[in-house]
Amino acid sequence: MCIYDTSISVILRPPHEPDLELRGQLIRSLGALREMLPGSFVERQRACGRPSCHCADGKRLHPQYQISVLIDGKPKALNIPAEWVDQVREKIAMRRRFEAAAATICKLNLKRFLKEKEDRQV
Ligand SMILES: [Zn+2]
Numbered sequence: 001m002c003i004y005d006t007s008i009s010v011i012l013r014p015p016h017e018p019d020l021e022l023r024g025q026l027i028r029s030l031g032a033l034r035e036m037l038p039g040s041f042v043e044r045q046r047a048c049g050r051p052s053c054h055c056a057d058g059k060r061l062h063p064q065y066q067i068s069v070l071i072d073g074k075p076k077a078l079n080i081p082a083e084w085v086d087q088v089r090e091k092i093a094m095r096r097r098f099e100a101a102a103a104t105i106c107k108l109n110l111k112r113f114l115k116e117k118e119d120r121q122v
Contacts, residue, residue, distance in 0.1 A: 019108045026101045033101075036094035039069030042077065067092070 045061035047053075054060045065080040067088060080088050 019112065023105055023108050026105055030098060030101060033094040033098045035091050036098050037067065037069075037088065037091040038095060039067045039092060041089050041092050042066040042068045 042065070044064045044066065046064045047055045047058065047061055050056070055062055063082075065082065065085050065088070066077045067080060068075065068077050070076070
């Protein structure tokens with residue numbers, strides 16, 4: 001009786017479609033990227049201008065962290081507090097992962113679209 005039940009479940013199982021599995025996985029991964037930020041991360045060295053500061057020697061400069069981003073089409077460099085650096089780096093990396101996932105999903109969907117179009121013409 002168990003054998004019979006097993007064979008039924010095998011018959012009813014939908015066909016294995018790796019593309020749809022991958023698409024599902026990618027879609028589900030996007031929620032984790034909701035805090036993504038645009039632009040790129042920039043690290044510069046600068047002198048603060050105080051003559052008594054160690055940076056006045058021109059060698060031991062202060063690191064300055066920025067997001068380089070377009071705002072209303074214009075390039076801007078936004079300063080980032082040092083304690084936000086790791087978080088901001090991660091959020092900018094999320095944007096790249098989001099775009100990579102979107103590109104893969106589009107590629108899969110285009111492949112399916114072309115297949116559907118081809119099948120229809122037969
Ligand atoms: Zn200084």
